[in-house]
Amino acid sequence: MRKHEKVLSLRAKVERRIAWEPPTSGWMKMNTDGASRGNPGLATAGGVLRDENGRWVHGFALNIGICSAPLAELWGVYYGLCMAWEGRVTRLVVEVDSKGLASPSYSSTEKRIELPTVGRITRSHYL
Numbered sequence: 001m002r003k004h005e006k007v008l009s010l011r012a013k014v015e016r017r018i019a020w021e022p023p024t025s026g027w028m029k030m031n032t033d034g035a036s037r038g039n040p041g042l043a044t045a046g047g048v049l050r051d052e053n054g055r056w057v058h059g060f061a062l063n064i065g066i067c068s069a070p071l072a073e074l075w076g077v078y079y080g081l082c083m084a085w086e087g088r089v090t091r092l093v094v095e096v097d098s099k100g101l102a103s104p105s106y107s108s109t110e111k112r113i114e115l116p117t118v119g120r121i122t123r124s125h126y127l
Contacts, residue, residue, distance in 0.1 A: 027092065030081075032094070036069045040068045043065065043067045045075045046062065077094065
């Protein structure tokens with residue numbers, strides 16, 4: 001093959017429109033995300049809390065240190081829930097983009113590692 005020739009993929013490209021969906025009237029919505037550079041690696045998490053009209057209520061960004069990508073996701077959810085609790089939010093929809101956190105197929109090995117960590121975080125802050 002010559003340098004100027006392109007390799008064509010036989011896979012069809014599927015485009016989907018993705019948009020934020022507001023919560024039901026009287027509710028708030030929290031979107032969080034976490035990521036690590038490497039797994040484990042330097043990690044960050046962030047999130048936003050919006051009202052039913054999409055107005056920004058509160059947000060956060062965290063430098064976590066070194067951890068796995070799933071744990072960074074959990075830190076984002078945890079910190080977001082703390083933010084909502086302190087803001088006295090009583091009706092909250094939590095939205096994450098991590099299939100691992102939202103899916104029952106989250107591997108049992110990851111659960112054994114991550115969930116006790118969440119318990120330690122919670123106990124150290126609230127008990």
